[in-house]
Amino acid sequence: MKKIFLVVLLSVTTLFAQQFKFAWLTDIHIGYPTASEDLNQSVQDINSFDDIDFTIVSGDITATGTLEELTTAKSILDQLKKPYYIIPGNHDTKWSESACTDFIKLWGNDRFNFEFNKIYFVGLHQGPRMRMADGYFAPEDLRWFDSLFKTKNDSAKPLIFITHYPLDESIANWYEMTRRLKTLNTKVVLFGHGHANKIYNLEGIPGVMGRSNLRAKELNGGYNIVEIRNDSAFFYNKNNSNNEYNKWYSLSLSEKFQFEDSRLPDYSINDTYPLVTIKWQFNTGYTIGSAAAIDDKNIFVGDASGKFYSLNIVDGSVQWTFNTNNAVYSSPEVASDYVVFGSADSSIYCLNKSNGKLIWKFKTNAAVLGSPLIQENIVYIGGSDKIFRAIDLPGGKIIWEFSGLNGFVESRPVISDDKIIFGAWDEHLYCLDKTSGDLIWKWKGDREGIFYSPAACTPVISNGIVFIVAPDRQMTAIETGTGKQLWRTGKYQVRETIGISENAEKIFIRTMNDTILALPASGDLNQPIWITNCEFGYDISPAQIVEKNGVIFYPTKNGVIYSLDSSNGKILWKHKITNGFVNTLTAIDKDQIIVTDFDGNITCLVVEK
Template sequence: MKKLFLLLFLCFILSPLRGEGFRFALLTDLHLNSDSLAYNDLKRSVDQINKIGKIDFVIVSGDVTEEGDRASLKKVKFLLDQLKVKYYITSGNHETKWSESGATDFGHTFGSDRFRFEYKGFLFLGFNSGPVLRMADGHVSPQDIVWMKNEMRKVGREKPVIIVTHYPLQDGDVDNWYEVTDAIRPFNVRAVLNGHYHSNRMLAYDGIPGIINRSNLRSKDKVGGYSEYEINSDSILVYEHRIGEAPKKWGGYSLKKNYFSADNSTYKRPDYSVNREYNNVKSKWVIKSDAGIYSSPVVYNDNVYVGDDLGFLSCYSLKDGKKKWRFQTGNRVVGTPAAADGIVVFGSADRNIYGLNAKNGNMLWKFQANEAVLGAVSIADGIAFIGASDRSFRALDIKTGKLKWEYTGLKGYVETRPLIYQGKVIFGAWDNNLYALDQISGKEIWKWNGNLTRMHFSPAAVWPVAANGKVFITDPQRAMTAIDLTSGKTIWRTFQSKVRETIGLSEDYKRVYGKTMQDSVVCFSTEGNLPKQIWATDVKFGYEHAPSMLQEKEGVVFGSTKGGMIFALDAFTGKLLWKHKICNSLINTVVPLNATSCVFTSTSGEIGILSTSASKKK
């Protein structure tokens, strides 16, 4: 049977293509912002395509803006709409990682972040390759993989297919590359077209032909440029077309040659050998949802509450993972909810904040903001505190949804979970600032900037912690900082450990923890006015930049990574207790239940409890 399938596979791969040849242009990595150079580079590409002609359509493969903001997206659309031929567009990480709309403005602006069309016998499919709001590797969502497979099934296995994503479909770029390549392997995929690298390269994704394309930007050259593709009966050829010059062919693939087979056994797959090394760590239960999850779980009254990429807030039994109910909003839920007094509160990219009955999921109230609500929720004294993308931070009564106060002094959107500490509400925004507001009135007490010069350096993803009169944060400039709780002035700031957006606090308030960008976890004292490292541990998790906070419970520090690993350390010595790999995608901030177990969610859709039979060694 296997030989018959292979024979049929080779027959349709090697069969000659029918129909006339055609040409199309591919634009990628436009990175439009307030910089006039990027705008001019795109305008010149559009003008040249229109002037020269002979282009049947245009594909745009992501990173069309620098910061994912609505104004820049509209500028891109204004220029692309001037094309005399139809264009098809999908998003890149700069539209999904930094996005005040929760990566929804792209679809609102262009109609969708997917495209599907057929042209002269070929099927073209383009889709988002993430990540959404969290700093991590690229990730193709479960729902996009299902959509892609269904579209290819509709046309059958003989029709040639060209796939378009922003990220290259390989290890190190897309964490679930193997799920994508395995999904497309049974079909007649002729090439996968990408951007992201800002250069021309020929690659293979588990044997499947891949072509990476130059950026539209001029970079260090005097002019920008784009790619042109020629498809004829024999080949798919790619040319670089610099502005004002003749196109130059630099690569291509045969349309008659077989580059890959149905067998994937020789290709690299994620390594789970660490689970054999620490074989006392097991999953008590794990379920797989049908959507990506960017929200950390909330444990309340023997239930687990989780928001997902399809806009659902679901309630699961803590005991066995059985789903009890789910409530659907109008768009994705990325901010971590909070629960108290029988009510669960959360925000949605549909611009609403919701209060639900925690027991049955019935909506008690809804508060409408002016933009997407991406912030995580903190609850104190019956009041929910949450930031949104309309440049406002709000305090709401959790029983009624009534607005207690609103702070409107933000210059960027909020995604973090606010810290409620000694009468202050402390949080960062994507405007380079950390804010401290009065908990009762919402009035600004202080604002910390730290001389940060780029929006991307904002302390906006970290969940702040506080002890001994100090607020502790880490930021993408790779620094850990202690800030005076009363005045907002910097007490100390250190770059020695190359932390990024992850921090945690010990239960006795004496230590703060940070996850570095390469292998290790560090521990600093909360006491004194100088940075004092207590311990550092090489956990060997590799390169790391996921904003998953470190959590201590009963003397054990729990952490997680972008590569699907959860680990545990002794809080006092830093000794590594265990590691366990759940999946190959980002694990959100875990919720420890005790010293030996924690609840987790992942961007690939897993929800579960991990536990170990071994107690922490003294």
Template sequence: MRRIPYILILCLSILFVQAKDFRFALFTDLHITHSTPAVEDLQRAVDQVNATSGIDFVLVSGDITEEGDLASLQKAKSLLDKLKVPYYITSGNHETKWSESGCTDFNKVFGADRFRFEHNGYLFLGFNSGPVMRMADGHVAPQDISWLKQELTKAGAEKPVILVSHYPLQDGDVDNWYEVTDAVRPFNIKVVLGGHYHSNRQLFYDGIPGLLNRSTLRAKADAGGYSIYQVTNDSIVVSEQTIGGEPKRWAGVSLYKRPDFSVNKSYPQVKMGWSAATGKGIYSSPVVYNNSVYVGDDLGDLSCYTLKEGKLKWTFKSNARIVGTPDAGNGVVVFGSADASIYGVDAKSGQLRWKMETPKAVLGAVTIRKGIAYVGGSSGSFYAIDVKTGRLQWEFTGVKGYIETKPLVYGDKVIFGAWDNNLYALEKATGRKLWSWDAGLTRMHFSPAAVWPVAAAGNVYVTAPDRVMSAIDLQSGKTVWRTKQSVVRETIGLSANSKQLYSKTMQDSLVCYATGPEVKQLWACNVGFGYEHAPSMPVEKEGVVFGSTRSGLLFAVEAKSGKLLWKYKVGNSLISTVVPLSKNRCLFTSSDGTVGLLEAGTK
């Protein structure tokens, strides 16, 4: 009888441990630069958390910096390191898009962009939701989804889990949100925490609760702030904590929808010739050379597939992600890697021919002309390299931002943009700067840096995030004309006869302009792809213009008339610039890890 009270006390003690409340803070959207009010805002948040009792740890859910640069990341870390409690951090789109290191500096500074830890019986998993380098919707890479599955499987179906990422996992924000929710739904997910919108919102991701949080930045009505979470059993309460103010609870609900593939029924003549699921994120376009297809991926692999069947022939591994599209010539495939190297790989065997090390990541796409490979890096340099030997022919060191575009080699010039607001023209033979063009923009985010320039009729043409199409004189670098007529962004293509320009608008349409000294729109086609901002270039082949979008849609338009020929949805993720093989066949790569050949027959 005397044992009963002891057993009851023991059981109650166990229940008390399982139900023990705990609190943590969440910082998001810090947007740190070298010396701005954002630094002071974060310092205030750190000081207030340190002065508040009962905070067990801090979660930091992305957009740590404004421009993704190393100095800002280091500054943010120096401030966060002043916290008296542990903190766990993951990246946001400002670290994964505007990143001179190809998003590798974040891992170097903070150790990783994922985190896993347990606290009071809860498992916390933080992960990157991209998009890596390309302007697209957020995207959770295949390897990150695999990691989530592995960690959740190890934890078991009963373990309560809190997920942390930057983007909200919903349609319009993360292109493959449904893949994430499908992967985690079998487990005991209590809530998904994030930021991105700089405001407090309560959402539901395919039935899973989601909470978005305010930025640490000061707003009109306050001096900055953050969120405080109180966890009790299976309930989670969030309060907004302003600097110097009292915590205030908040709540709200939102719905969602799954992607719609019914458009494919309207164009039954379009079929998948072949597709390969790589299980790795892909952010570059495919390259075709001697009946083989070459693809660089997010894990640093350059893979070779047969053009006819899509069968994997070989894989060469670099030490970090490949963002820029490779090129091939003279029996060699050349590509840059975020491991701060440029590689020349034998096109047949996949064996290393040569390697050139650089000071920083190389994120630029490669263009090969007459045995010379042209590519830009993140160290302020642009390189010309002998394809066969890997010998540096010349180096231009005057770039003020990192380079991701595919350079245009035209006549005696090499032309490219960088994330420093400039478009550069160099002498092809020597690398001497001929001119640079600046549209007078004050923010690096508006640079003509992701677009692949084209040239015709004495001008070079670009579009930029400022929604403007520009024509620049090839010889002088002076502006010929600029137009906002169609609200285009970071996409441009040139017709086979060099008389027409193509660009995607930011809502539904492909537009066509005439090359030349004046602004003249020739036609506009309402494709119906919705809101669009992905830098995938329209490409003409045999009178057909092929295009692709951030949401997995490919389409074809008649070049002469602007008539829509077909559209086909292959997924819900970013499709990079496609490679047409004929008027009815094109290769594509998708950020969900798919390489494929699409074929359009007769309807």
């Protein structure tokens, strides 16, 4: 018995006998006014310590994820004398002009794993990728994480897990990671996002939030130094303005944690509306960040692996697939025998909708995240190379290009008579002559900064008026002929989600808290026709509202789909299909819709008669 105790004691002593330190940087935000200077100072400060063995960087490397910002960050971080390990944060993924692919091109990966002194370090981000929503661990990333722990020996390794968000409801599927970590020898979870040193209890798992590298109210930026010594981890705040670093937290690494029961999403709302059922469901295994297109027999959609699918609309069986060379976040458009979409591999594709054969491929200078609009055999689409194009549908030849953008395009344009209108991530809404591509007008809101751009909203048009909602919480009506602003209101606290009735007489908007309402499509700001309290809470999803046969559909950021009578706003049914992001729905009719989501599911949801 004494020998067994001695062996156990020696193993624990050996595990924590070697002391080591690492630096921990997070929330760098290159693109903010002092960010480059702050990071330079931190890198030089870290280099001044001979006993820091490596650096962890836990996300929000940039302000908006542009290649320029990422390249600047890398050029500074590469000055570190010791190795560093890095993941992106939501600022690097949500506003990414490359669909999160430039990060991988620069650093080789957007996740990491390594072992140091018998402790396993795993870093994995949770987006959200391209769409404003809660964080979300992608299905492809969860598979990668699982692949690291195939044996009992792998699972027994002391683990320090690094992500960007805290593992709570700020990540829509936090439970997927916490239940995994509870089966492993997890010692602590490190994350940023909150810009402050703070302690968390993550269902019994210790969590530590790190300060931002930005200087905030201090004269200089800073970071954390983490020391592993004996059986404990010690956290020190290090400001670049002096040589001192002060311990602010310590954590035992030998303690046996008492895990709390996992808090899981509530799907009981589905019991209230039992007539709403899943007719069929197909899972691609990868994040889907775009809406599906349909015709009478087919469903078309792409995923983050770069694969594009045609499914049978009746039973969801795969009819054909086509592989691009990077992620697809562009919602396709179908016209005649053609299906068109963009890819992050920088190309626009036109396929034969019947067999998936390539008809033409148009190469651009950057990722194509915008969704196409097809009218009269012309494809209209914007790209991340800051060019909006008109392309001949049958032949794939360029008709005209507009290169006056200062940001990328991610939404679908709309057409009003001879004008085409769309937003970009450069603060502006654009109106071009659809025949020549000449600029007719551009509009900008009254709040500065690209985060307020009307770029994720698909505009709606009625009677010569274009209506938009933007992240500035304002709804705006603009005359399509002149670009004159007719009215603008912040009364309803809107954000990016809008829709229009099939007869173009009503505008539907979702507020950021609980309600959906209908307004007259008018050049005057009138009182709402109806307001419905849907009780969905705080919602920032950019999914649009669609109407079909007098019924409107909208999915929240946490996967609850609402169906309302468009005439009076009465709730017809609710159905929760996931706890994560759902793209703009595609309605077959008022009782049958196609749903795509971050889980990689393509689902046919029906209302039984």
